[in-house]
Amino acid sequence: MSKRDYYDVLGLKKGASADEIKKGYRKKAKELHPDRNADNPDAESQFKEANEAYDVLKDPEKKAAYDRFGHAAFEGGMGGGGGGPRPGAGGPQGDFASAFSDVFDDLFGDFMGGGGRGGRSRAARGADLRYNLRVTLEEAYNGLSKTITVPTSVACGACSGSGAEGGAEPTTCPTCSGMGKVRATQGFFTVERTCPTCSGLGQIIKNPCNECGGNGRVQRERALSVNIPAGVETGTRIRLAGEGEAGMRGGPPGDLYIFVEVTKHEIFDREGVNLHCRVPVSMTSAALGGDIEVPTIAGGRSRVAIPAGSQSGRQMRLRGKGMPALRGGGHGDMFIELAVETPVNLTSRQKELLREFEDLSEDNNPESKSFFKSVKGFWDAMKG
Structure with a gap:
């Protein structure tokens, strides 16, 4: 054949x-x-x-x-x-x-499971759930309480989670005698597998609940209040024990894991507990020095003194003005980075004054003078 x-x-x-x-x-x-x-x-x-x-x-x-x-x-x-x-x-x-x-x-998938031979779980634990939560940098700084809506499985109210009509008790599975597993001899092998009648629960329901179809749970949206501690970062995981899916037929619920994402801020860049803020300053302010006001993540202002002759990229530290440490330990620092701004859209008079200034600036640009001196030496060496 x-x-x-x-x-x-x-x-x-x-x-x-x-x-x-x-x-x-x-x-x-x-x-x-x-x-x-x-x-x-x-x-x-x-x-x-x-x-x-x-x-x-x-x-x-x-x-x-x-x-x-x-x-x-x-x-x-x-x-x-x-x-x-x-x-x-x-x-x-x-x-x-x-x-x-x-x-x-x-x-x-679960052969030989349930804790060894004859082992079983009459009431299966519910699945863990994941919820992605986005918060602003200000919220991460202050911490917050937030109400979230989570679609999940909850215990059926009609049968109190038992899966049986009227909340009746399940009966012992006649196929496996309540063991949750059966044995089969095939050739040289004796194989133990999950009971096909009760799916390893060891019990069956003769009259399933009309509301949940015998599962003991139904799909619902649940509102939960979540406390987000100050100092959270992107990737912070918060576990809410017992707030996951309800277990099968009265089994223990799973857990809910909240994964935090802190959104990008338009003023501050975060690096751990420290903050960085790039502040533009005028060419004259950088040359002459002076004071500027900068914002802080707490919503306040801080005055920063700019030393005369400051260059782009110069950093100044404001201690304790950064983010709070998640598990205590004070606050990080805030770093101010100066960005010297070249003026644009000059008037004729401004151009005239700048040319006059350029003519008088022979000893005011030491870095440029040093650089071009090195360049000249390089060219001379190449000619030699």
């Missing part, structure tokens, strides 16, 4: 993607597993056939060979040593090792 096409075995079209192959295999494995088909004598052979098909199609190299040559790719008739072993060859051990490895990894 000729082999069936592997894509047909898994109910797929030729050339299906890796995700489609995985989903098709899971569906077929659940449908054909011998434990769920005790009255079907062909279930075991069909289950092996599905595993054999998946063993080939999940492997990119095997899949490429099969797509090109079909079953002949694995029957040693291609020449050049290219075929490799036929899927399922090597006796029962090779067949079942591959098949049940896939069942472990791809179908049930």
